[in-house]
């Protein structure tokens with residue numbers, strides 16, 4: 001097998017895991033990375049077998065994921081983060097607060113160092129700033145934090161971004177892709193150019209094996225509204241997406257929350273295995289059991305954004321004992337003890353009765369004074385040592401392999417534009433196949449087609465008003481329908497886009513074009529069917545040329561309206577706001593289109609010139625009737641079509657101009673959508 005990065009010299013510092021180290025007689029359908037499956041557990045929970053975690057877990061055998069090739073030493077010093085809170089109504093009006101802006105310290109002077117091979121666990125009560133710190137260390141809070149964060153002594157940069165694996169607390173995954181598809185597409189997008197397609201796909205398979213996802217590889221991931229794989233499996237898929245690229249630094253936000261202790265244990269075993277392969281791993285862990293706690297190398301405890309302990313996991317008790325805090329006799333889990341301390345609760349059973357006697361406010365005071373004491377003893381006892389350690393390792397010789405590429409190659413992508421486009425296109429088609437070709441949408445279009453076909457059944461040119469009405473209906477229906485479908489595109493995919501762009505997976509332009517092109521087939525197939533049915537049922541001119549022109553104009557109109565929908569969605573990034581704005585816009589276009597009102601006051605007559613429905617309608621009428629065409633108007637002489645009031649007012653000349661305007665709109669709206677999307681990007 002091959003290493004992921006084309007680095008000829010594997011890192012000698014980090015222990016490389018034996019690629020052929022198989023610890024169990026694994027069968028092909030075994031989900032466990034290293035377990036001895038028992039028939040009974042298999043039957044109950046196909047994707048989880050109980051491993052004997054009491055014995056030291058065997059190292060995961062990352063046959064492709066050798067040790068990290070570019071180890072990263074993560075150092076952070078005095079990281080501080082303030083947020084400005086929006087003014088509350090209370091403080092602004094009732095207290096007469098002259099300055100409505102309040103700032104809150106979310107992180108206050110957090111320092112630490114994590115070396116390759118180490119697993120640091122961050123503990124702390126909810127709201128203590130763990131996620132904020134992790135996000136800052138992942139380079140995803142630019143401009144909001146002060147203090148220094150360095151990766152092998154260098155600041156954050158594009159090349160480092162691709163060396164970092166970041167697993168957010170919420171699993172942001174495409175719900176309709178299977179586990180295998182999710183990981184394969186991620187592999188195709190994230191693995192470097194040097195690997196062949198087969199090798200990249202093989203890598204996804206390896207990760208599936210390592211993470212024990214074999215049984216669920218062909219199951220849909222699912223989401224809030226779609227039943228899919230279980231929470232633990234989803235978490236492992238998220239971790240797998242990051243593992244694929246063999247990150248040198250892996251940051252995970254609560255990878256074990258909401259999972260049963262066995263699954264949590266398994267995930268931590270995997271993380272520890274990754275760390276032992278020479279990677280730097282940092283995770284926030286909520287409520288670890290004592291079994292989990294024993295797997296940490298280092299811990300950091302945060303209390304209201306301030307550290308109260310940073311250092312070795314095994315020495316934590318000694319430290320707190322030395323400053324006078326002892327766990328109660330029944331507390332065997334160090335993590336519980338640490339969380340109590342971070343909350344300012346002293347786990348001393350003798351004080352419980354006193355707490356009962358005193359009022360709540362006193363208890364609160366007691367807690368905050370405990371916290372203050374812990375913070376100040378951290379500053380006094382631990383911080384100087386830590387600072388010295390950070391400073392001293394500044395002079396560590398950096399391993400030649402760990403030197404990161406220079407700035408010039410920062411913007412280089414792992415894959416070419418075309419590859420990204422093709423993979424994203426394929427993934428988009430897979431993800432949206434269910435919605436594009438959903439029976440509901442097809443039913444919607446077909447039913448409208450047949451009903452309108454019946455209403456206009458074999459309409460005659462002598463009923464010119466009816467025929468023109470049908471053409472107007474074409475332009476309006478195919479203005480509304482694609483617009484409202486397109487609005488959802490970007491707001492719905494925004495979380496995935498942000499996550500994937502933050503890890504430098506692809507260019508925005510390749511994503512954008514893939515989305516454009518991926519939407520085309522469906523957007524064009526339905527109107528084609530619709531026009532074909534309604535055109536012939538409605539008795540419009542049977543000439544094939546006229547039919548084809550009518551169809552082309554309708555499809556062009558669809559593209560323009562879709563562009564407007566995409567632009568509105570991208571600009572507002574909120575489906576509710578965008579649909580409201582779109583319905584107002586479309587109503588204006590409908591009214592100004594020229595069918596309902598002919599005598600619009602001049603000061604508002606310009607409205608029709610911004611309405612694409614107007615141009616489409618004009619073109620449709622223009623190709624349906626020729627200048628010299630006559631119809632039976634009930635008088636002695638046949639009347640000329642162009643003299644018919646509606647058509648006369650519309651004017652069916654200068655059709656080239658209408659096409660030009662539609663083309664400008666087609667390009668303009670899509671350009672607007674792209675710019676809005678680019679501006680909305682966090683990076």
Ligand SMILES: Nc1ncnc2c1ncn2[C@@H]1O[C@H](COP(=O)(O)OP(=O)(O)O)[C@@H](O)[C@H]1O
Pocket residue numbers: 083106124125126127128129130131132133
């Ligand atoms: N953008 C933000 N706006 C308002 N409050 C925020 C923001 N980011 C973080 N906070 C606040 O900062 C505190 C720490 O948040 P977080 O880092 O998510 O905590 P944890 O992950 O430890 O639960 C919380 O009280 C949260 O409300």
Ligand SMILES: [Mg+2]
Pocket residue numbers: 130131132169253
């Ligand atoms: Mg959090």
